[in-house]
Amino acid sequence: MSDNEWPRELPAAHGEWNDPPHRPQRAILAAALVLAVLAAAGGLTWQLMRNGAESPDAAPTAAPVPSVTSPSVAPCPEPELSVAAAPEIEPLIREAAATLNPSGLRCPPVVVRAEEPAITAAAKERAGVWIPSSSAWLSVAARAGGAYSVSGKPIAYSPVLIAAPEGIASVYAKDGTTSWTGLIKGATESTFPTITMPDPLKSTVGLLSVHAVHAATARTTKDAGIAQLRALTLRSRLEEANADPAELLERMGRQTDGTTAVFDIGLFPVLEQQLKAYQKVKHPVPLAGAPPADGRVEADYPFAIRKGADKELAAQLRAAISKPAVAAAGFRTEPTAGVLRLPQSSGKLLGPARQWAQYRDLAFQVLLLIDSSGSMNEPITDRDGRSGTKASLLRASGVSAAELFGDDTRIGMWYFGTAARNGPAHTEVVRYGSISGVVDGQTRREALQTRIGAYKPESSAGTPLYQAVLDGVETMRGEVTPDAATVVVVLTDGADGGARFAMSNDAFLKKLTAGQDPAKPVSIIAVGYGPDANMSALTGMADATGGKAFAAENPADLASAVAQAFLAAHTS
Known part of the structure; x- marks a missing residue:
């Protein structure tokens, strides 16, 4: 979906809440939090704690309503003015509309309904007046063909x-x-x-x-x-x-x-x-x-009028919404100082929102393969004009990236690149295991940050890319479980070569595809770092395993490429 598109149909709202599984980190401050919460809640007893009190009782189920045969009633015609309002402000708008509707009239001229703005923005039938909970929804609706004109300042904040x-x-x-x-x-x-x-x-x-x-x-x-x-x-x-x-x-x-x-x-x-x-x-x-x-x-609440709506009746409705009533309903009547300005382009607002909404929560098993060949020592200039090396940017990006992985992640890290004639294709830097497990006195997450922070490529080292990938995929195939995504993340700035493991791309792909097992899928997420990265080879290995490849041709874009790779693993 492009930044300019908006889903025409929205998923149904959840009707039930299920207690999510408790994560391991919860135990860290459990004792302190229990004491604090018990003190604040007042009327709780230690017996509740001993009995393991859980979630509240389910909401009572309404008794079935007996069917009643009634004479047919003619349906009401379309109201003179239909109004869609965000649910939290709808009672206030309905009270104002009541002052315009004659009492006892079965089909009032002004009809107000509560509706989430995202639903209104995507609807084909549009209300005459729309009071969403943010002006941002107006530009979203406009992209979907629903143009509204704003009448005055927002009515509430x-x-x-x-x-x-x-x-x-x-x-x-x-x-x-x-x-x-x-x-x-x-x-x-x-x-x-x-x-x-x-x-x-x-x-x-x-x-x-x-x-x-x-x-x-x-x-x-x-x-x-x-x-x-x-x-x-x-x-x-x-x-x-x-x-x-x-x-x-x-x-x-x-x-x-x-x-x-x-x-x-x-x-x-x-x-x-x-x-x-x-x-x-x-x-x-x-x-x-x-x-x-x-x-x-x-949140601001603009009073927006659709073209063709009864403007006179809409103006009467707006006049009926008083500031004292707005304040009494818990809203502010004036904007708050220091709030962020929203981007004028709805695409810039919706881009990050889509990333969050499309992100899949899943157990993650990953092996990081980091190029440690000599070319990673090449000097570069970042976007602020500061001099450094490819390795220095990798250190900065990698330390931040290590925070991304959830506590249910299992992870390991290898470097590949060797200057020794008979050296190995790769070296294990952080052995594979739970990210919250202990490695040399640190959690595995801390060990990843420490090792990446101390990353130093080998001068004159070759790039045994293909062999490292083959070994990594084979290793992770033995870790595949049905309830987790298993991936090999490759970061390299060059092409396979300069080592005794060198092979042609055709020979590599033949070995890679021959070793695949549909029952034990392992995807490759590849990041090509710098203009000399062999993106053709990286794209080929990613495509062959159902993964994705990303280019960071400008070394300063490495962190963005890593973010894309991380999202790819959680959205595919």
């Missing part, structure tokens, strides 16, 4: 906050604020047990949050690729990535055990108005929320 049970507020919020980069840091260091986000293609909160995450990571580095890697790190750590904020709040409201709420839902972005509505009710698990200081975003 609501910032996005990061919320969680009050008992852990001190863990993620400092001095009344939070940060997206702090959320990423907490995710990678296992400071937070659970982070939940909405689907950015369905939810305004999700769309704005993903934009804010990318804006925040862009401020941490001048390298756009590394910024993308850092943003994707948060995506790779989400417990749930398609949770509707309103349903999360409803689910949280049914919780009776604060500890379960922390581990099953944890931290999540939500509108200030939605959080206020939750806080008005005395739930067993109280919530707190704070704005992210490094990427403030805000």
Whole structure:
């Protein structure tokens, strides 16, 4: 799907919530979090903890309604003005519309319905007035042929906050604020047990949050690729990535055990108005929320009119929506200072959103094959004009990339390239195993970062690319399991040659395809680094195994290529 396209049909919303599996990192702060949450929840007992209290009781099932035979009633004609409003503001708009509808009239002239903006944007039949929860949806709808004109300023505003049970507020919020980069840091260091986000293609909160995450990571580095890697790190750590904020709040409201709420839902972005509505009710698990200081975003509610709609009636409706009523409903009547400006192009907003939505959560088994031949010592100039080497850029990109892999990943790393006449085709640098397992006193993730940070190519070393790939695929074939994706990720800046293992591309592909086993698939994700990389050979090996190849012809684009490779492994 290109950046200019928008799905014409949206997946059905989830009707049920299933408790996600608990991840290993949750145990790290479990004891401290339990104490904090129990203190905040007030009325909980240690007996609940001993009995392993789990998720709340299921919502009661409504009794069946007996069928009643009634005389036929003529259907109402099309209303004079149909209005689609974001669900959280629909009650306010419906009350305003009621002042324009004569009482007791079965077919009122103004009809208001609650509808998520993503659904309205993709609909063929369009309402006369549309009040979405962000002006961004208007440009999305325009690309799909639904043009609306905006009448005046937005009628309401609501910032996005990061919320969680009050008992852990001190863990993620400092001095009344939070940060997206702090959320990423907490995710990678296992400071937070659970982070939940909405689907950015369905939810305004999700769309704005993903934009804010990318804006925040862009401020941490001048390298756009590394910024993308850092943003994707948060995506790779989400417990749930398609949770509707309103349903999360409803689910949280049914919780009776604060500890379960922390581990099953944890931290999540939500509108200030939605959080206020939750806080008005005395739930067993109280919530707190704070704005992210490094990427403030805000839902605004434009009053948009479709061409051909009754403008006079629309103007009357807008006039009936008073500022006191807006404030009483928990919204702000003026925009918040310091919020991020959204890109004018919906493609720039939707690009990162699609990456998040299309990312597949799966167990990942990967072997990294890193070219350590002498050519990696060649000098280069990055996009900021700083001098360095290919190896120095690899070190910077690799350290960030090591954070991407989830805690259920099994991983190993080899270098290939040898200057010795009878040297091996590859050297094991980090032995294969669980990323959270211990290697030489460090977790395997830390060992990857340490080894990549100390990466030094061998001068005058050849490039036994083909033999290293054959060996790597054969090794990983023995690790294949039905519940995980198994891949070999290859990064090289050259072509096969300069070693005793040299072979023709035809001979290599023949060996590669001959060794394939449909019952034990191993895909190759290849990154060609620099203008001398043999992209033809890399594309051939990727195609032969159902993988993908990416070019980073400019060495400064290496991190972006690594991000593409990572996404390819999780979207194919």
